[in-house]
Amino acid sequence: MNKKELYQKKLQAEFDQLSAEIDKLKAKAELAQADAQLDYYNEIEKLRSMRDEAKSKLTEFNNASDDAWEDFKEGMDSALKTLGNSLKSVTSKFK
Template sequence: MSTSNKQAYQEKLQAQLDEWSADIDKLKAKARQADADAQLDYNQEIETLKAYQAQANAKLSELKSASDDAWQDLKGGTEEAWKTLQTAIKSAADRF
């Protein structure tokens, strides 16, 4: 793929990360309104989401620093991190 494809892919991933960050912020707001027992559960869930988010950010950073030839090799791992975060956010949103 060309440099422009790499750039477009990175922008797509960054936009999705930004959207998920907003989703996590919404979950934090819901957690603050919950009773004490539920807050504990929500906060644990949010910490897990933050860890997945950090992994996804790290994958995006790797992708950004990869050469035009090598970035395609990193794409699979990046997509796996995205899938994990996406699934975790959807699951948390369904429970909240």
């Protein structure tokens, strides 16, 4: 396995974990009181938008040639880090 393939697996695992955390947050929102649900859903929608952007970058990364994939690495890392930080912030807000 080359560096790109190893990195793809790492990125996909991280993306899948963040997506699962968003799904857990949605389940928690469904159990919340009606007034809190609106806040939850607004935050979840923002997270989903960020997740979709990260997924788009992941697709670009996966389609990049073996010579060009490192050009996408920084953007991909940044997108996942931003999504992760936002998810932590939202999760702590609704504890």
